[in-house]
Amino acid sequence: MTIHKEGYKTIAIAAIVFAVINLSSFYFISFSAPLISWVIFIVTFLLMAFIISFFRIPKRTLTIDNGKVISPCDGKVVVIEETYDPEYFREKRLQISIFMSPANVHVNRNAVSGEVVYSQYHKGKYLVAWHPKSSTENERHTVVIRQNDVEVGIKQIAGAVAKRIVNYLKVGEQVEQAAEMGFIKFGSRVDLLLPVGTHVNVELNQVVRGGITIIATL
Numbered sequence: 001m002t003i004h005k006e007g008y009k010t011i012a013i014a015a016i017v018f019a020v021i022n023l024s025s026f027y028f029i030s031f032s033a034p035l036i037s038w039v040i041f042i043v044t045f046l047l048m049a050f051i052i053s054f055f056r057i058p059k060r061t062l063t064i065d066n067g068k069v070i071s072p073c074d075g076k077v078v079v080i081e082e083t084y085d086p087e088y089f090r091e092k093r094l095q096i097s098i099f100m101s102p103a104n105v106h107v108n109r110n111a112v113s114g115e116v117v118y119s120q121y122h123k124g125k126y127l128v129a130w131h132p133k134s135s136t137e138n139e140r141h142t143v144v145i146r147q148n149d150v151e152v153g154i155k156q157i158a159g160a161v162a163k164r165i166v167n168y169l170k171v172g173e174q175v176e177q178a179a180e181m182g183f184i185k186f187g188s189r190v191d192l193l194l195p196v197g198t199h200v201n202v203e204l205n206q207v208v209r210g211g212i213t214i215i216a217t218l
């Protein structure tokens with residue numbers, strides 16, 4: 001397991017806060033109230049461990065299959081439905097949404113290989129990630145990757161807690177399936193926009209793993 005580069009600054013700040021709080025506790029509280037000092041240490045240590053684990057990149061054997069759409073993130077499938085996309089496709093698409101809790105791995109990966117034909121960031125609201133309007137009204141970054149004649153949309157969506165989306169893809173770039181696409185901090189969701197009629201390999205409420213689980217067959 002390694003730590004994602006997006007976490008370096010956050011972890012450094014958390015470490016400084018952890019050190020200041022516990023040094024202060026040691027000098028001002030530990031002698032008069034050692035139990036309280038220990039509670040402070042345990043709570044801050046657990047918070048520190050959680051922040052470090054949030055930015056983890058576990059070692060995995062990734063799925064590479066040009067005929068498949070793999071999961072762009074860890075999480076749970078919360079939506080499988082046809083919807084109209086007003087942003088890029090301007091037609092009905094099959095939407096598959098994956099909700100990421102703060103405990104999930106938050107690296108986002110390319111669902112397919114191909115050419116990036118669209119990459120656009122949008123400012124927006126911070127509705128809870130499972131809200132029906134979060135796909136169109138929340139802060140988000142939409143990417144479309146073209147593989148042969150098929151275009152796959154991937155939409156990173158911020159939630160009520162997640163307020164920073166990172167996306168590394170540029171229009172015209174050739175990308176590989178399962179390679180890093182970006183990162184969302186502290187919980188959110190990712191939508192896949194596929195051609196209507198695409199065969200779906202997952203079910204509602206199924207837990208999926210980024211770069212591994214096959215979501216659909218093109």
